[in-house]
Amino acid sequence: MTATLWSALATGLLSMLMLGDGLALNLLLVAIPATFGTYVAARNAGRQLRRWTVVWGVAGFALLAIPLLRDAGWPSFLALVAALGAGSLALHGGRTWTGMLFGPIGLFTSLVTGPAWGWRGLRARTGGARGNAGPVLRAVAVAVVLLVVFGALFAGADAAFAEILSGLVPDASVSDGPWKAVLLVLGVAGALAAAHTAAAPVQWDRVEVPAGRPRGRVEWALPLVVLAALFAAFNGVQLAVLLGGYDSVLEQTGLTYAEYARQGFWQLLMVTVLTLLVIVFALRWAPRDDTRDRTLVRAVLGTLCALALVVVASAVRRMDMYVDAYGLTRLRISVMAVELWFGLVIVLIMAAGVWGARWLPRAVMASAVAGVLAFGFASPDAMIAERNVQLYERTGTFDLDYARELSADAVPALDGLEEPLRSCALKTVAQELEDDDKPWYATSWGEAHARTVLDGKGVSPDADWRVCSRLGMELTYR
Known part of the structure; x- marks a missing residue:
């Protein structure tokens, strides 16, 4: 507990001194003591370091490197949100959909319980005969005061020393003192919240979601077969356009090259989103009494997924056509990246239908983290x-x-x-x-x-x- 408390204090001080000027390398420097304190708290609580914990932890640090590499704020914001999700998975160790989606809730609640837990640990170590951190804390406080006083005097006595000192020591001016205090509190509270979560994580995987009532084959399969037929008809038109060329289509529709591309992309993006929702609800109510039912589910949903991939390819192609005509923007590159990720999720769902779905939640979350990483490293x-x-x-x-x-x-x-x-x-x-x-x-x-x-x-x-x-x-x- 002592090492965790010191790590939380170091996190708070680094946050106070460095985070007020922007985000870059300082974000990684702040994360190092917080991670160490979290690791110590987890080991003291008897938790073992598992493979997926390392994966999510490394991914979180990699995401925190995006602000160090890129000046653009929007990929950095996505990276920070994804890093929070990856950190939550590393702390909670989730492997199911409930564990993946509800994990951040436990992290936010620890912002209240974590500081209280740290305060109890601090009192146990600074009071009475059992206390052993009080002298150390007093010694550190005296050392800080001496450094500040004599450092200021030496800086005033020599301009060269003052220049070196100003380049090495973060700015701690009085004018922004309230904001520095807020950063100090947030840094300490965040580090204690992470440590407390690692020591006593909420077991979201144990939350049971009741299974949907299986439907009959006709009731379940007929709507999906009709939908798959509609997908097939649309994809057939796309194939005809591809083979016949766009010129004939433009002559018939009266649209320009760019107008044809723009007209369909957003609709196809919505089709992809709705298809994923249809698959989720179809799996919930899928018949699963015997082998024939399971074969029917794989056949119908597998066909629908394959046809949906063609829709994804068509949407990406249309956006590429539009970009060729009007150039690339942040919105266009973002929605294209999202559409590509939707396509990857569909591929993962198809693979789960063949090899089982136990690994699917982690794979989907890992693909999202990898996508945000690739997006940031590519410098949009x-x-x-x-x-x-x-x-x-x-x-x-x-x-x-x-x-x-x-x-x-x-x-x-x-x-x-x-x-x-x-x-x-x-x-x-x-x-x-x-x-x-x-x-x-x-x-x-x-x-x-x-x-x-x-x-x-x-x-x-x-x-x-x-x-x-x-x-x-x-x-x-x-």
């Missing part, structure tokens, strides 16, 4: 910039206003544009990087790399708002 803002630069080179059209909204991750791709378009696209992010004075532990690799790129050429002073505004209009409506 950089992909958007690269694709749009390629579109400009091919068609001469370019959405300058949208390019200026991208993060520093897009700088290397935008740097290849010709002047004055290059300077117009990079002017906003260059100004932000110039004004940014975040410390080293809150600076992402994307920001550092962008600074390196911009230091080589800089931004042309001739690219003022008049030039850029006129250029943006010309390239958008060309």
Whole structure:
């Protein structure tokens, strides 16, 4: 318990000193003592380190590395949410759907019970004859005071020492004291919550969800067979379009190439979502009395899943067509990634129908975590910039206003544009990087790399708002 308390204190102090300036390497530094304290609490409680605990823990740390690599906030936010889910799975050890989905609830409730548990442990170790941490705490407090007092005096006596000290020590100014105090409390409470969850996890796997009442074969299978026939008809049309070419379809419908692509993507995305819901409810009410029933379930749902994969491929193809015509955006790349993940989930469901579904919950959650990791490591803002630069080179059209909204991750791709378009696209992010004075532990690799790129050429002073505004209009409506 003593090691856990010290780890919680270290987590709180690091949170107070580092997290107020942004998220990058500091997030990993804060997570290290919290993880150590959690591990110690779990071992003291008699829990063994299992394989899936390691998998979820490593995945959580990998997700926390996304803010270190990327300047864009939206993939970092997804990574933090996924890291919370992976951490919950590592602490609770869930393996069923209830364990996977309800695990974060236990983590949030520990934000109340964890600090109380830590307070009881602290009192047991600082009071009475059994207390052994009181002298150590007092010694640390005295040491901190001495460091602060004499460090301030030495910094005032020598400018070179003050410069070195300011680069190594996080800013702890009084002006943002309330926010620092909040970060301290949140860091300690979060570390104690994780440790308490690891020591006494809620067994969500033991929550039993009553099975649905099996339906008769006709009542269960007929609607799904009809739906599969509809899927087959739609996929047949898609195959005819693929073989006959899009030109004949466009002539018949009167749509443009991009309009045809845009018209169907969102509907097909919704079809994929509804198909997954239909499969979930169909499995709940599936007949399961004998071998013939189980064969019927596999045949009907397997066919539906196979046809749904064709729908997924059609949706992805339509979005790719639309991107070829109008360029890539954050929304378009996000929904395409989600659609691809839906396709992977369908494949996992098909595999579960062959090899059993015991492993399916973990596989689905692991695929979601892997997808968020791949999305962050791929640097979506950089992909958007690269694709749009390629579109400009091919068609001469370019959405300058949208390019200026991208993060520093897009700088290397935008740097290849010709002047004055290059300077117009990079002017906003260059100004932000110039004004940014975040410390080293809150600076992402994307920001550092962008600074390196911009230091080589800089931004042309001739690219003022008049030039850029006129250029943006010309390239958008060309």
